[in-house]
Amino acid sequence: MTDDVSDEPRRAVGESPAGPSNWNVPNVLTVIRIILVPVYVALLFVAPTDFTWRLIATIVFVVAMLTDLADGHIARKYNLVTDFGKLWDPVADKALTGAAFIAISILGTDGLGAASRTLWIFTVIILVREWGITWVRAAIAKYGIMAANKGGKAKTLTQTFALILFSLNLAFLPGPLQVAAWILMWAALFLTVITGLDYLRHAWAIRQKGRTQES
Template sequence: MTTADPARKPSNWNVPNVLTALRLVMVPLFAWLLLAYPADPAMRWWANAVFILAILTDAADGRIARKYNLVTNFGKLWDPIADKALTGMAFIGLSILAELPWWITILILVREWGITVLRWAIIKYGVMAANRGGKLKTVVQSVALAMFIPGLQFMPMWWVVIAWILMIAAFVLTILTGLDYLREASRLRNSYLAEHPKEES
């Protein structure tokens, strides 16, 4: 595989974007495995395997896109949407099963989808890509969810304690990075309007 010409705009039809689309397709499969037989430890581990595989495609698509200059606006927008669809389904599923308080799920989803809507709302001013804080948040969320999905009721106490520590850390990071994205959106808008003063209302 050769590195793409940096001066050439990459096509949306590339490996990273295909991985992003695949992750979206895996969401309903994961949901069924998690919710169909919640009292079956084997099914819970299958659900976790699909979840982890989907998360790994997220790590792979970003690395490939950057290494081979395949970063596209499609990827910048749909990659975080695919992530939020997957993790959102995990949070909702765990709350449906009464294994995670609804208030945690609701606050996290309001932040996650609120920032996603904000990305679309400010697309005129620029693409707001994931920053380091957002990526760390995604990693901590993913690890916490991967520890919850097999079912804490089936796990030893040390597992339960670590899972809850990670979930609390994920919750705090989710809120703090949400505030960072709000500041970034404001900066993008102000920079754009400074360059295009006639468009300011």
């Protein structure tokens, strides 16, 4: 979910030429996050109209998101940057948010598919942007690294909180929280699109500069 935060290569100052071992805490947290993706989805579908199961699924989602915050912080603080982390951390993020958006779109706002068409519109636009920017980053890597933009953290937070509320099942939430859930979803969509366009602009500039230096 967090390409703007964790897609950035986790570099370490003073890292030895050989680099740290892949067997470290940040990488373990990344693997745990990957494992939690199917667990979260399975829990959502066990009994989608039962609040207890939806709450358990949401807790798993929150735990998975917390591992994302923790692994990046630990890797930077203790110089535990590895090629494994650079590759799989963003994959884990995209897998988690992608699975969450797809699952809630299938289940709808009541666990029975209601308003699923609307949710699918959000899901398709957001996931096309997320995976598209990941591809763009890889495609221009030979010209330079595309840094995170200022709206990235806000985009990540709005997506996360929107997914938490929708994972709980809006049918179980009071009116104000239902309104908040949709506001967050719209905000997530807006920020996702805006930051995506900004990334494309930045990517084009990096590519043009790189090609100019090559010629």
